[in-house]
Amino acid sequence: xxxxxxxxxxITCFQxxxxxxxxxxxxxxxxWASFAGVPAAIVDCDGEHLTLSKRFPEAAxxxxxxxxxxxxxxxxxxxxxxxxxxxxxAQATEFLLDSxxxxxxxxxxxxxxxxxxxxxxxxxxxxxxxxxxxxxxALGHRVDYIVVKNPARFRSSxxxxxxxxDLFRQNKVPLIELPAVTxxxxxxxxxxxxxxxxxxTLAEAVKMRGLHQMCRFExxxxxxxxxxxxxxxxRVLVPDPALIKNKVTRLADRFAAKPVDExxxxxxHE
Amino acid sequence: MGGKPFQSKLEPHYDxxxxxxxxxxxxxxxxxxxxxxxxxxxxxxxxxxxxRKRKRRYAFGMExxxxxxxxxxxxxxxxxxxxETSNLSDLPPPPSEFETDPLSLPPKAKAKPKxxxxxxxxxx
Numbered sequence: 001x002x003x004x005x006x007x008x009x010x011i012t013c014f015q016x017x018x019x020x021x022x023x024x025x026x027x028x029x030x031x032w033a034s035f036a037g038v039p040a041a042i043v044d045c046d047g048e049h050l051t052l053s054k055r056f057p058e059a060a061x062x063x064x065x066x067x068x069x070x071x072x073x074x075x076x077x078x079x080x081x082x083x084x085x086x087x088x089x090a091q092a093t094e095f096l097l098d099s100x101x102x103x104x105x106x107x108x109x110x111x112x113x114x115x116x117x118x119x120x121x122x123x124x125x126x127x128x129x130x131x132x133x134x135x136x137x138a139l140g141h142r143v144d145y146i147v148v149k150n151p152a153r154f155r156s157s158x159x160x161x162x163x164x165x166d167l168f169r170q171n172k173v174p175l176i177e178l179p180a181v182t183x184x185x186x187x188x189x190x191x192x193x194x195x196x197x198x199x200x201t202l203a204e205a206v207k208m209r210g211l212h213q214m215c216r217f218e219x220x221x222x223x224x225x226x227x228x229x230x231x232x233x234x235r236v237l238v239p240d241p242a243l244i245k246n247k248v249t250r251l252a253d254r255f256a257a258k259p260v261d262e263x264x265x266x267x268x269h270e
Numbered sequence: 271m272g273g274k275p276f277q278s279k280l281e282p283h284y285d286x287x288x289x290x291x292x293x294x295x296x297x298x299x300x301x302x303x304x305x306x307x308x309x310x311x312x313x314x315x316x317x318x319x320x321x322r323k324r325k326r327r328y329a330f331g332m333e334x335x336x337x338x339x340x341x342x343x344x345x346x347x348x349x350x351x352x353x354e355t356s357n358l359s360d361l362p363p364p365p366s367e368f369e370t371d372p373l374s375l376p377p378k379a380k381a382k383p384k385x386x387x388x389x390x391x392x393x394x
Contacts, residue, residue, distance in 0.1 A: 034389075034390045034392075035391075035392060041385040043385050056386070059386045060384050060386060
């Protein structure tokens with residue numbers, strides 16, 4: 001059976017756990033899309049945190065999980081952009097999956113040449129695990145997945161040993177691991193945001209002269225790691241990897257390229 | 271028992287108090303007006319008197335007569351500039367908020383686009 005044609009990607013997450021990095025990951029995807037030169041449409045549906053709408057003033061808040069009518073309006077107004085990103089709130093898995101099923105959203109998306117990419121946060125806590133299982137059971141192989149690990153927020157050891165993790169590995173589901181950002185850097189970003197009277201994105205914060213240089217280096221490291229991993233997962237993040245206009249320059253790691261000789265560790269030749 | 275039933279000394283001035291209140295006079299101004307007429311009273315006393323009068327409680331046998339309902343006044347004749355309509359069916363139908371199906375809701379105003387498209391910035 002030939003692969004259906006894809007012109008759009010709808011990226012979101014249906015998991016119920018809060019504070020696991022959903023909005024941060026989506027912000028990272030948006031930052032990479034901007035870097036890669038791929039237009040992205042966004043909407044913020046998380047009324048509790050409003051992360052995306054605070055950081056991207058263009059993004060509107062839509063209470064899409066309030067009723068099925070609101071959800072339907074959101075889905076029917078999805079623009080023709082190559083990437084569309086929706087940040088749904090926690091504790092909405094049941095509502096979202098039920099709406100997806102009753103409105104036959106996947107059938108409709110398929111007709112409009114759109115394929116969904118669902119972020120799966122490999123957190124070991126029961127809520128995250130249960131909502132991940134529900135999401136996979138409801139959507140199956142009709143969507144693409146990205147496994148996200150965020151060691152600063154949660155452990156993933158139980159997930160790694162699960163059958164679902166094996167299945168994802170067999171299907172070569174991309175894995176993105178969010179690097180940790182220190183509390184000091186986060187405080188400096190908050191202080192700079194207060195000074196600017198608006199919430200800075202990480203891509204904006206990295207250019208702020210008011211931040212300490214090491215904090216800016218840390219943000220830069222975070223973004224670099226996210227960009228590299230997003231580019232590696234481009235086949236499920238953009239409808240066509242040919243849309244990527246700007247690629248990440250990858251430097252060969254000279255230390256990693258030459259492993260330390262255990263028997264003569266000091267035998268270093270430049 | 272028996273004897274003359276109690277009657278407030280403000281009773282003869284009820285109409286003037288009510289008229290003053292309708293002219294948005296304060297209770298204090300009414301007390302001063304009554305003092306000018308030789309009636310010594312206080313602000314709460316006037317207030318309580320009017321509050322009690324509003325409740326329309328009368329001592330047994332002192333109820334006023336049943337009010338006579340006003341008769342329907344004869345309407346003035348229609349000016350000739352407005353044509354008279356002889357039959358209701360000649361009237362245009364009232365504007366309906368429904369379209370053809372009474373169960374359908376009236377159309378909503380076109381909502382603003384909810385999605386925002388971010389322009390890429392490869393220099394970042």
